[in-house]
Amino acid sequence: MTSLGEQVTTETPPDTAAAVSLRGLRKMFGEVAAVDGVDLDLAEGEFFSMLGPSGSGKTTVLRMIAGFEAPTAGRILLGGVDVTERPPYARDVNTVFQDYALFPHMSVQQNVEYGLRVKGVDRRSRRTRALEALETVRLEGFGDRRPSQLSGGQRQRVALARALVNRPKLLLLDEPLGALDLKLRREMQLELKALQRDVGITFVFVTHDQEEALTMSDRIAVFNGGRIEQLAGPAELYEHPASAFVAGFVGTSNLLEGDVASAILGTPGLFTVRPEKIDMHTRTADAVPGSCTATGVVREVVYLGSATQTVVDLDAGGSLIVLQQNQQGSVQDKLALRGAQVRLSWRREHTVEIGGSA
Ligand code: ADP
Ligand code: MG
Numbered sequence: 001m002t003s004l005g006e007q008v009t010t011e012t013p014p015d016t017a018a019a020v021s022l023r024g025l026r027k028m029f030g031e032v033a034a035v036d037g038v039d040l041d042l043a044e045g046e047f048f049s050m051l052g053p054s055g056s057g058k059t060t061v062l063r064m065i066a067g068f069e070a071p072t073a074g075r076i077l078l079g080g081v082d083v084t085e086r087p088p089y090a091r092d093v094n095t096v097f098q099d100y101a102l103f104p105h106m107s108v109q110q111n112v113e114y115g116l117r118v119k120g121v122d123r124r125s126r127r128t129r130a131l132e133a134l135e136t137v138r139l140e141g142f143g144d145r146r147p148s149q150l151s152g153g154q155r156q157r158v159a160l161a162r163a164l165v166n167r168p169k170l171l172l173l174d175e176p177l178g179a180l181d182l183k184l185r186r187e188m189q190l191e192l193k194a195l196q197r198d199v200g201i202t203f204v205f206v207t208h209d210q211e212e213a214l215t216m217s218d219r220i221a222v223f224n225g226g227r228i229e230q231l232a233g234p235a236e237l238y239e240h241p242a243s244a245f246v247a248g249f250v251g252t253s254n255l256l257e258g259d260v261a262s263a264i265l266g267t268p269g270l271f272t273v274r275p276e277k278i279d280m281h282t283r284t285a286d287a288v289p290g291s292c293t294a295t296g297v298v299r300e301v302v303y304l305g306s307a308t309q310t311v312v313d314l315d316a317g318g319s320l321i322v323l324q325q326n327q328q329g330s331v332q333d334k335l336a337l338r339g340a341q342v343r344l345s346w347r348r349e350h351t352v353e354i355g356g357s358a
Contacts, residue, residue: 017080019202025074034060036226049205051213052223058206094163098178102147109143133165174206247272263316270354275323277350283341293345
């Protein structure tokens, strides 16, 4: 695949040759631990996301994998080979950034060919491979345009083609959809996921958008303060958050803790229940046997189009958010609930102990 002398084997067990392995990775900027001890193994062909708030260390991890930043401590292995001391060009990795960084004075075709030209690939192969890459991102026929003649989404695709043309084993993407508007962003999420499946390249995708991470990823590492707070598949992460931070960052947290948990659930501790699992009834409705129930007063009702979000202040203290699909009932009726006394109920198994075992 490349001329780096790495052996390409087809059937290497994932535990001996993970696409990426990080071992005790740390990065200090002065006194700040931007990355504070990260251990990871990514499987070949995996769509892996690093999700976390701004400043949690995602970009720094990515830059260390690419070789743009040297770790303060720890090792980086690609396909089982320790590349920690290697410069970026000697790693079989490409990076796509949020700001694309296309050359404005070059055509789309020239932009895509650029990396190959630098590597000394001959003209004919360059052309063929660039056309191929443009086809992969569905931009055939756009080769002669300038970047300024493209939409944001098309420019993002050129940036992708420019990375794919090198046929890397690993593609690093740092908030690549961050500059797009919401609708286009959703479209590109699905496209990018499909493209990754087709080309079979391992993707490491950085985002601060939890919905984006849930939509696209095979697995997600949630970052907080330079560490991985939880590493799991999307459903596991959402259904069984390992900490209050994860519960709050991935979805709406809806925490019940301490005395409130004791009053409602009969046991102290830290629990979460997702908003869409909760039913809302009038106060006088009978409690459903076997389910958890809590009474309260509606503080706020927000109409979201397909759903309605209600914030309920609980009599026991604290509050819960309830999300109901707008399948039936009028919007007016729902909005009129503000100030109403209600009873919330949900099935016992939807109360998830945070940090508890699944
Ligand atoms: P994220 O991508 O999750 O937003 P970053 O990896 O960019 O986070 O940053 C992690 C932390 O490291 C932040 O506190 C940031 O200010 C700091 N940081 C990142 N790059 C540098 C740098 N070149 N010099 C000093 N501090 C940096
Ligand atoms: Mg970043």
